Amino acid sequence: MANRSETKIKILDAAERLFAERGFSETSLRLITSKAEVNLASVNYHFGSKKELIRAVLARYLDVFMPAATQALQLKQQTEQQASLHDIFSTLIQPLLDLNDLRYRGTTTFLQLLGRGYIESQGHLRWFITTHYGEHLTEFVAAVSQSVPNIPKVELFWRLHFTLGTVVFTMASSEALSDIAAAEFGEQNDIETVIRKVIPYVAAGVSESNITASR
Amino acid sequence: MANRSETKIKILDAAERLFAERGFSETSLRLITSKAEVNLASVNYHFGSKKELIRAVLARYLDVFMPAATQALQLKQQTEQQASLHDIFSTLIQPLLDLNDLRYRGTTTFLQLLGRGYIESQGHLRWFITTHYGEHLTEFVAAVSQSVPNIPKVELFWRLHFTLGTVVFTMASSEALSDIAAAEFGEQNDIETVIRKVIPYVAAGVSESNITASR
DNA sequence: TCCTAATTTAAACATACGTTTAAATTAAAC
DNA sequence: GTTTAATTTAAACGTATGTTTAAATTAGGA
Numbered sequence: 010m011a012n013r014s015e016t017k018i019k020i021l022d023a024a025e026r027l028f029a030e031r032g033f034s035e036t037s038l039r040l041i042t043s044k045a046e047v048n049l050a051s052v053n054y055h056f057g058s059k060k061e062l063i064r065a066v067l068a069r070y071l072d073v074f075m076p077a078a079t080q081a082l083q084l085k086q087q088t089e090q091q092a093s094l095h096d097i098f099s100t101l102i103q104p105l106l107d108l109n110d111l112r113y114r115g116t117t118t119f120l121q122l123l124g125r126g127y128i129e130s131q132g133h134l135r136w137f138i139t140t141h142y143g144e145h146l147t148e149f150v151a152a153v154s155q156s157v158p159n160i161p162k163v164e165l166f167w168r169l170h171f172t173l174g175t176v177v178f179t180m181a182s183s184e185a186l187s188d189i190a191a192a193e194f195g196e197q198n199d200i201e202t203v204i205r206k207v208i209p210y211v212a213a214g215v216s217e218s219n220i221t222a223s224r
Numbered sequence: 225m226a227n228r229s230e231t232k233i234k235i236l237d238a239a240e241r242l243f244a245e246r247g248f249s250e251t252s253l254r255l256i257t258s259k260a261e262v263n264l265a266s267v268n269y270h271f272g273s274k275k276e277l278i279r280a281v282l283a284r285y286l287d288v289f290m291p292a293a294t295q296a297l298q299l300k301q302q303t304e305q306q307a308s309l310h311d312i313f314s315t316l317i318q319p320l321l322d323l324n325d326l327r328y329r330g331t332t333t334f335l336q337l338l339g340r341g342y343i344e345s346q347g348h349l350r351w352f353i354t355t356h357y358g359e360h361l362t363e364f365v366a367a368v369s370q371s372v373p374n375i376p377k378v379e380l381f382w383r384l385h386f387t388l389g390t391v392v393f394t395m396a397s398s399e400a401l402s403d404i405a406a407a408e409f410g411e412q413n414d415i416e417t418v419i420r421k422v423i424p425y426v427a428a429g430v431s432e433s434n435i436t437a438s439r
Numbered sequence: 440t441c442c443t444a445a446t447t448t449a450a451a452c453a454t455a456c457g458t459t460t461a462a463a464t465t466a467a468a469c
Numbered sequence: 470g471t472t473t474a475a476t477t478t479a480a481a482c483g484t485a486t487g488t489t490t491a492a493a494t495t496a497g498g499a
Contacts (some may be wrong), residue, residue: 038488050448209432211386213431217425217427
């Protein structure tokens with residue numbers, strides 16, 4: 010019972026930063042443990058394997074974010090019975106920004122991790138998220154569906170995945186994009202600005218009324 | 225001068241399929257050469273390195289697609305002087321579908337490769353594309369910009385990257401999405417259907433008139 | 440204080456990877 | 470048919486990875 014395992018937290022902190030920056034498979038346990046200033050073997054001791062470490066890193070954010078997002082959504086639904094799609098998406102802003110209180114640069118890190126998680130690790134992280142946080146996702150989709158009743162379910166399925174792609178890709182490369190925007194247009198963008206830019210974009214796409222028929 | 229190097233083509237064919245399916249870093253040269261039924265060392269003999277093989281795989285598509293896309297765009301601009309954003313994006317459809325004549329499942333493969341390329345390989349593929357095909361990209365962006373003159377340049381920059389994210393992510397996981405859509409809604413989707421679904425979505429997002437001010 | 444279980448540590452393990460080497464083989468040039 | 474250069478081949482190299490081992494260390498409960 011040594012040290013109450015501050016080691017575990019040091020590993021998680023170093024891992025999440027490196028995973029977000031470089032991706033999961035491009036980040037070795039040796040790099041993580043050296044940045045965390047702990048022994049290499051402690052990852053396997055505390056987490057079992059690299060795969061389980063990845064899940065632990067994501068879970069630390071999802072366990073905070075998912076309930077907060079669901080709560081914000083429910084609050085909005087109670088106060089406003091005819092919430093627009095823009096409103097629905099906007100309920101996510103505060104829960105996302107609150108992650109910055111949790112950890113330094115928490116919002117950016119979380120969104121980058123989410124992006125990496127969906128892109129890399131064929132399926133196994135997607136499975137992890139949907140099985141552990143499925144109820145929250147279902148509830149959100151239902152709220153979206155209700156706010157755009159004229160969009161068929163199949164169409165909505167596709168558009169929400171388009172939206173996921175937009176967000177996930179943007180966030181995974183938000184560093185690079187912000188740098189380019191700063192150099193090209195002299196515009197300094199923090200994560201909140203980017204979030205507030207992306208919401209009208211995806212809301213317009215999802216509620217678009219020109220529906221392409223399946224052929 | 226043995227064999228007129230059919231080996232080179234066998235490697236490219238096997239590599240592009242595996243790269244598209246599993247990503248670049250998850251695909252080993254040993255897997256590629258075994259599927260291609262050639263010797264392991266032949267990759268380094270013909271291409272120099274894995275990195276150059278990746279570029280060769282992408283170049284084989286880009287060299288066909290980029291000029292075709294530019295030509296289709298110019299044709300549209302000549303016949304219609306007030307092309308809508310939807311029109312502009314739609315000029316890409318035929319050049320994309322023509323890749324299926326080039327190779328079996330060429331369209332899907334190309335889009336998946338493009339997605340993987342932007343996501344993986346931090347920057348070095350992005351650099352490769354912009355330096356080798358920059359004129360085509362610039363021309364396309366100019367056409368988009370002209371069709372939505374009321375959108376400020378900075379805003380357009382962001383929205384086009386959102387669009388890139390949408391397309392790239394959707395295509396990188398289009399297999400999985402089509403499977404889910406088939407299971408959930410009984411809808412069989414080929415790549416053309418997905419492309420025709422995504423265009424109204426991104427066109428709506430890009431031309432959306434609610435512009436968020438920078439703060 | 441002593442004991443015990445949790446933790447840390449250094450080392451080694453097993454495997455996979457991209458790449459290089461040098462010999463064997465092949466096909467075209469003469 | 471012989472020569473020559475391009476190509477193929479099997480093997481090895483060097484390095485990096487995640488994981489395991491067993492001994493050393495630590496800290497809390499008796």
